[in-house]
Amino acid sequence: MRRLTKIACLAATALTATSALAQDQSPEQTALEIRQGHMLNYAANLGVVGGMARGDREYDAAAAQVAADNLLHLASINQSYYWPEGTSNADMEESRALPAIWENMADFDAKQETLLQAVTALQAAAGTDLATLQGAMGAVGQSCGGCHEDYRESDE
Amino acid sequence: MRRALTALGALALVGAGVAWWLTAPDPLPEEELAALQGDAARGRTIFAAAGCASCHVAPDSPTTDAPVLAGGQRFVTQFGTFVAPNISPSPQGVGDWTDAQVMNAVLRGVSPEGRHYYPAFPWNAYNKADPQDVADLVAHLRTLPPSDAESLPHEVPFPFNIRRSLGGWKLLFMQTDWVIAGDLTPEQERGRYLVEALGHCGECHTPRNILGGLRTSAWLSGAPDPSGTGHNPNITPAGLQWSEADIVAMLQSGFTPDFDVVGGEMSEVVANTAQLTDEDRQAIAAYLKAVPPIESAAPEPGTGDSTAEE
Numbered sequence: 001m002r003r004l005t006k007i008a009c010l011a012a013t014a015l016t017a018t019s020a021l022a023q024d025q026s027p028e029q030t031a032l033e034i035r036q037g038h039m040l041n042y043a044a045n046l047g048v049v050g051g052m053a054r055g056d057r058e059y060d061a062a063a064a065q066v067a068a069d070n071l072l073h074l075a076s077i078n079q080s081y082y083w084p085e086g087t088s089n090a091d092m093e094e095s096r097a098l099p100a101i102w103e104n105m106a107d108f109d110a111k112q113e114t115l116l117q118a119v120t121a122l123q124a125a126a127g128t129d130l131a132t133l134q135g136a137m138g139a140v141g142q143s144c145g146g147c148h149e150d151y152r153e154s155d156e
Numbered sequence: 157m158r159r160a161l162t163a164l165g166a167l168a169l170v171g172a173g174v175a176w177w178l179t180a181p182d183p184l185p186e187e188e189l190a191a192l193q194g195d196a197a198r199g200r201t202i203f204a205a206a207g208c209a210s211c212h213v214a215p216d217s218p219t220t221d222a223p224v225l226a227g228g229q230r231f232v233t234q235f236g237t238f239v240a241p242n243i244s245p246s247p248q249g250v251g252d253w254t255d256a257q258v259m260n261a262v263l264r265g266v267s268p269e270g271r272h273y274y275p276a277f278p279w280n281a282y283n284k285a286d287p288q289d290v291a292d293l294v295a296h297l298r299t300l301p302p303s304d305a306e307s308l309p310h311e312v313p314f315p316f317n318i319r320r321s322l323g324g325w326k327l328l329f330m331q332t333d334w335v336i337a338g339d340l341t342p343e344q345e346r347g348r349y350l351v352e353a354l355g356h357c358g359e360c361h362t363p364r365n366i367l368g369g370l371r372t373s374a375w376l377s378g379a380p381d382p383s384g385t386g387h388n389p390n391i392t393p394a395g396l397q398w399s400e401a402d403i404v405a406m407l408q409s410g411f412t413p414d415f416d417v418v419g420g421e422m423s424e425v426v427a428n429t430a431q432l433t434d435e436d437r438q439a440i441a442a443y444l445k446a447v448p449p450i451e452s453a454a455p456e457p458g459t460g461d462s463t464a465e466e
Contacts, residue, residue, distance in 0.1 A: 096386075
């Protein structure tokens with residue numbers, strides 16, 4: 001019985017996974033969901049190092065290093081397929097990406113590079129001690145904000 | 157009949173005269189302002205709290221310790237496009253103005269030639285600033301690098317291009333008193349000063365009426381972004397369910413409690429609030445918690461607000 005349940009669960013999971021990648025979803029919708037998932041992934045890991053930096057949770061060198069490693073992986077991903085034309089907030093209701101991205105792609109890429117540098121420094125600092133971690137967080141926040149400033153729609 | 161017409165004409169003349177008088181720019185006396193000695197070191201903090209650089213640096217300039225206030229940023233609104241002027245210490249900026257002239261611009265929205273400034277320049281918040289703080293601010297302005305960029309004219313169509321009509325706007329919408337009155341702690345009062353006067357937070361976070369006046373009954377309850385897309389959030393306790401510590405952390409780092417990072421104009425604001433003391437950021441948070449909780453206002457017809465209900 002337990003085995004059957006397990007199989008049923010697996011089947012259900014497979015079905016869900018298949019439907020998520022089903023052909024009825026547009027490539028634009030997929031790109032949007034990938035982006036939003038990527039951003040959530042940043043937030044989850046920033047929550048660990050940021051929570052330690054502001055004293056909401058106790059500093060733990062190993063956990064900080066894991067989160068910082070994840071952030072470096074995330075920031076290293078080549079995002080060229082994340083941003084197809086037709087996925088701005090003018091095209092899609094759920095999108096907050098401003099059309100300015102596609103008008104200034106070189107600058108947009110440069111801001112991604114700024115984030116990569118800030119996160120590289122964070123990854124080197126996170127496992128050392130709390131003060132070093134705190135010192136590296138400011139540049140990360142600024143690089144996030146630098147891109148959101150020009151390229152993300154204001155919203156509640 | 158002729159007598160009636162004459163009386164009517166006389167009345168109209170008197171009315172026009174009164175209107176002309178009522179809409180006259182109203183600067184503070186030069187001697188009163190000239191008596192204040194500015195402290196440039198203190199002025200650096202006032203300059204950050206007032207967010208001067210955010211609008212007056214050239215477009216796409218990075219934030220620096222000694223910004224060049226060359227002007228040139230464009231602010232598109234439903235009344236036209238306003239272009240921030242050069243306010244650096246140069247002949248093209250405010251280098252040749254007296255301190256009192258700069259202070260009257262900030263505190264009264266009046267130019268050295270005695271003309272009204274458009275409220276895109278937030279004198280309607282700065283008018284509640286302590287004149288000593290503004291004297292300090294001017295002393296700091298004088299230490300910044302000069303720029304020889306010419307200020308560009310605003311692109312504002314008729315009838316909004318009649319500067320005198322701004323006297324009427326001032327009569328209707330000038331906000332010389334605090335919006336949040338009543339008993340406040342000294343910390344909340346400090347926060348009110350930073351939010352309502354220097355920080356001019358209401359300019360973006362409070363909805364406007366059809367003539368562009370702030371609807372103070374809906375104070376800080378959110379408003380459409382003037383750029384035409386997006387919405388600036390409700391930051392009353394009805395909209396912002398953050399702790400004071402969350403607010404302080406955001407004003408210092410840009411990180412929200414969810415570890416999103418604020419964007420848009422708020423990025424510029426954080427660059428400024430990060431330069432304040434922790435006590436001042438804490439005061440802002442204390443004030444925001446004391447503001448009446450107001451649900452996001454329904455849009456007024458004609459204000460271009462289609463997103464307030466989201």
